[in-house]
Amino acid sequence: MEITTKQLDHHGLVAGTFDKFEMGEVIEKRIPKVRNFNLSTSTIIKAMIILGLGFVDRRLYFAGSYFENWDVEKLLGEVGRKTLTMTLLAECLTRFMITVQQNYFKR
Helix, strand or coil, X not given: CCCXXXXXXXXXXXXXXXXXXXXXXHHHHHCCCCCCCCCCHHHHHHHHHHHHCCCCCCCHHHHHHHHHHECXXXXXXCXXXXXXXXXXXXXXXXXXXXXXXXXXXXX
């Protein structure tokens, strides 16, 4: 019998809080899906929040390697590490900023 462990640290709390307050549902209603990617917009933003709160100085193109030592399925659901590419994160971030700007200037 082989036992393996993976760490969550404080990222489990961040992911749990994100889910508890149903932030994903709010994001899905307001921000359109990013192209033909398999992930939802809320999952991508959740990954960026976890990446940002990781207290590391990593750029977007290191996102996939950052999650190598984490139990990504527990944090983000059924997501492959290879799925979180720089292009996916950058495009989602761009759509997020456009949506925020459009809603800000409407008021």
